Amino acid sequence: MGIISTIEASCRDCYKCVRSCLVKAIKITDGHAEVVEDRCIADGHCVLVCPQQAKKVADGIGLVRSFFLAKQKIAVSLAPSFVALEEFSAPGQLATALRKLGFTYVAETAEAAELIAQEHLQLVEKHAMRPVITSCCPVVVNLIERYYPKLIK
Numbered sequence: 001m002g003i004i005s006t007i008e009a010s011c012r013d014c015y016k017c018v019r020s021c022l023v024k025a026i027k028i029t030d031g032h033a034e035v036v037e038d039r040c041i042a043d044g045h046c047v048l049v050c051p052q053q054a055k056k057v058a059d060g061i062g063l064v065r066s067f068f069l070a071k072q073k074i075a076v077s078l079a080p081s082f083v084a085l086e087e088f089s090a091p092g093q094l095a096t097a098l099r100k101l102g103f104t105y106v107a108e109t110a111e112a113a114e115l116i117a118q119e120h121l122q123l124v125e126k127h128a129m130r131p132v133i134t135s136c137c138p139v140v141v142n143l144i145e146r147y148y149p150k151l152i153k
């Protein structure tokens with residue numbers, strides 16, 4: 001199952017999601033709207049327009065639990081927006097809580113963004129490649145990989 005799917009029991013076949021999907025990634029199967037995984041760019045548009053809340057977004061919690069059960073090392077990349085989640089008494093509070101829960105490595109996504117920005121600059125300067133797109137948004141990456149593969153290079 002992909003990131004976005006339909007809860008069949010909740011779907012009332014209004015087809016609003018079908019009409020709203022910009023990349024035509026929803027088909028009708030047995031009267032229900034079904035997300036076509038390899039066409040979906042996971043922008044979540046259909047989730048917003050569905051009047052029945054019949055679209056489900058995978059949350060990955062089960063996957064993380066399975067990593068813990070398998071005693072695997074888990075790294076957390078915290079988006080800068082995490083500060084809006086709660087009223088923290090100190091900036092490092094969430095990172096400390098995650099480490100206490102058993103996550104091996106916790107860092108802000110901004111640390112990786114800095115490295116990527118340096119690589120981006122090198123690509124542009126050394127190889128005269130233009131334009132070069134850098135985005136942490138998976139929708140942008142999905143869109144290019146699935147619909148504009150000529151741009152991947």
Ligand code: SF4
Binds near residue numbers: 015049055
């Ligand atoms: S918008 Fe919601 S209720 Fe309407 S067809 Fe799509 S999933 Fe079903």
Ligand code: SF4
Binds near residue numbers: 004021024036044047
């Ligand atoms: S998440 Fe976006 S691309 Fe995927 S089915 Fe919904 S509207 Fe279409």
